[in-house]
Amino acid sequence: MSKNITKRSEDYSKWYNELVVKADLAENSGVRGCMVIKPYGYAIWEKMQAELDKKFKETGHQNAYFPLFIPKSYFSKEASHVDGFAKECAVVTHYRLKTAEDGKTIEVDPDAKLEEELIVRPTSETIIWDTYRKWIESYRDLPILVNQWANVVRWEMRTRLFLRTAEFLWQEGHTAHATEKEAIAEAEQMLDVYADFAENFMAIPVVKGFKTENERFAGAIETYCIEALMQDGKALQAGTSHFLGQNFAKAFDVKFTSQEGKQEHVWATSWGVSTRLMGALIMTHSDDNGLVLPPNLAPIQVVIVPIHKTDEQLEAIREEVKKITDRFKKLNISFKFDDRTSFKPGWKFAEYELKGVPVRIAVGPKDLENGTFEVARRDTLTKEVVSKDGIVEYIQDLLETIQANLYKKAYDYRAEHITEVNSFEEFKEVLEGKGGFISAHWDGTGETEEKIKDLTKATIRCIPIDRKEEEGICVLTGKPSKGRVLFAKAY
């Protein structure tokens, strides 16, 4: 299979699709809209999981597991939730198959129809709040701080690997609190956890903000989000945290006895990130040569390729390499010594470039003579000859440098792509020109938001949390506004 992929400047979308498949991250399956996450892609997801899980536990959360199926009637209980989630979904109607008359194929057994259809969970608020009713009696049972790692299904018509698939993997936190204040604090805390994770672990700068009413989670009072900017100027929602008020507690009759002895409805939050983050990762850092991975997320941080003609040379190289890999192990630097003879060094170079391995070390007989290694960086595509003395410390520093550089690069790109505009002409010009986030005044109505979307395909990505108060007029209607919001075309 050729390692060449379409250039980003030619067709960004095609570049993305090819990269996901050729870098062995994921592929489409025989099931419409469902992907196979391949081992290399899954190894990256596992690193995300491990780091997030650690952060969740540090903030007092525990994992649990709730059923995959949700009885249909549960969805009718929270009025706005049903419209948002229970429509395009996978519906289980039968529980048995039987052999058809041809004695070979199998068919649904009409006698095995479920009394009530089951929905494959698109999100678990309903089944979880139905459970929390049994767990909560008094204020002493609160807060409940639970997270679930799970698969969910939303019947998407147009799917794209990682970005929008019928089945995807995610985590969903669901917490229950005695007071509104505590629930809001939780939703905000988890937004901070996500932002910290995106920026300091994935090297993806994000804007923290609120969603407008139109864009809120179905059933939420407030949806907080982190928004990232991709290289093609489109935004990507990378995580959301919802303050759900008492909506689900009321729908599922979840009350507690307060310290004062009163019966009150419980306050709720939910928050989640998904395998969509894989898409954000790819579209933030990668280039025309393939994937670029921040060292924190790279399944292989350092690949070592021997360059040799004879077996003796390979032996000598192996010996020298072992000295440094022994130390890599102690430092938890993951590495691969690729001494396969069935592939040429040039092929290997291209392979690891495509797969985004942050650091490549090449070593041949000349290097052995000189006591050096050739060290190549994936992020800058530069090479350097490094003395074997101190090479391990050099690599250790380099991995940190690369992590920091990738963040800086993405940050600088985003900084260049947040544009303040003060007229609708300017708005359209920037949107069709360099794209990115457009910081503009908006009159605060859903109507105007919809109109701008119809006219330009741009949506309000968020109302930034740290926005400054500023008197202005809406770019579309000229009505008064108290501050700017961020618009963009989005994934």
Added chain:
Amino acid sequence: MSKNITKRSEDYSKWYNELVVKADLAENSGVRGCMVIKPYGYAIWEKMQAELDKKFKETGHQNAYFPLFIPKSYFSKEASHVDGFAKECAVVTHYRLKTAEDGKTIEVDPDAKLEEELIVRPTSETIIWDTYRKWIESYRDLPILVNQWANVVRWEMRTRLFLRTAEFLWQEGHTAHATEKEAIAEAEQMLDVYADFAENFMAIPVVKGFKTENERFAGAIETYCIEALMQDGKALQAGTSHFLGQNFAKAFDVKFTSQEGKQEHVWATSWGVSTRLMGALIMTHSDDNGLVLPPNLAPIQVVIVPIHKTDEQLEAIREEVKKITDRFKKLNISFKFDDRTSFKPGWKFAEYELKGVPVRIAVGPKDLENGTFEVARRDTLTKEVVSKDGIVEYIQDLLETIQANLYKKAYDYRAEHITEVNSFEEFKEVLEGKGGFISAHWDGTGETEEKIKDLTKATIRCIPIDRKEEEGICVLTGKPSKGRVLFAKAY
């Protein structure tokens, strides 16, 4: 809620059901046959997962993820597999709901019928081998050593928490090899991994063996298993590893070009353990007071309960306790200092006993004076007063002692419950008496196996791998036999 549970001698089955719920491990959900795994139960499962995952990776496996749904037609491709798995299953037939005429309830949209029904995976051989066809061209692509952590669904009519649920969590390994020999070696290796895990991590002694043809996995040439013995004398299959031959490769047309340039079908294995292991854990170690956990699996290894009347006393205790918990942290000993004043010490003692915390430390003003702690063991229900000098080392040793003691206790119990019998009278007597494994001669036919099952409810749990050759006659038919097999009633 009362902490008292039914005694095992009164009703073992009731004891189990009550214990699972009262120790906060799991509970039934609003969805028929599907359980909620509660945080405390899930924390134990996470420890199993982490250890197994480490072992899988050490033996060269990588994780990946395949679709939840399997097109119905895939099941017809492997003839024996379809009978075993595609019958009692959850069938997705529609992909949309709509609001009913009452404007409130929702109903299945008849216009959104799938062209081909999708089965919620009961096991993933079919979808995975459909994928492997695309991954394998040459011997260079082999072996593929992949594992998946996932949820699966089998529509069970009678369910019991952890032991038999419609949805359960598991891992399923699926490997592809160039030769029969290599595939068999893999299946055997994974059996050893499971046995090692059960015995040395979960403190559950197991017998390694082969399944008879009747009990084999649908689609396997050979099924290897580990069988454990529960306290009520019934066996529990704790894990299986299958050599699948070329069955799935042939069904899904997966061929490779060998080193000699020939086209050959690929050889396969699959292997799995599930949340059923939670049931095995509970029924191997626990007692009438509640759960008993081996330290390796305990979410909390040591609980510390202060006994005090005044705030000053609590402060003094807290100070002393901090000295030891600081050292616990460094030693990765998990602990909880339960200084809640809303609960009395006696209540806490009962609570942690019920939850199986291996070691309880109690400390009061008298202990502070004497420089001692009171240390209680969950496994033996004994107490000892220990000097604060060397307490941390004492606890560290004690945790190892408890782990070893639980294994020994279970091992001794099993040793007493493997009985060699030489007549069918004796067979029935032992089975209805002390139960356990019955080691008996069998003529090797499925017919006899079935007959014995009909007469006694006992099945052949396995043909032990290490059985010695021994001439004998079948307990039922008197026909010749070359060695003994293990019978038991089973979960």
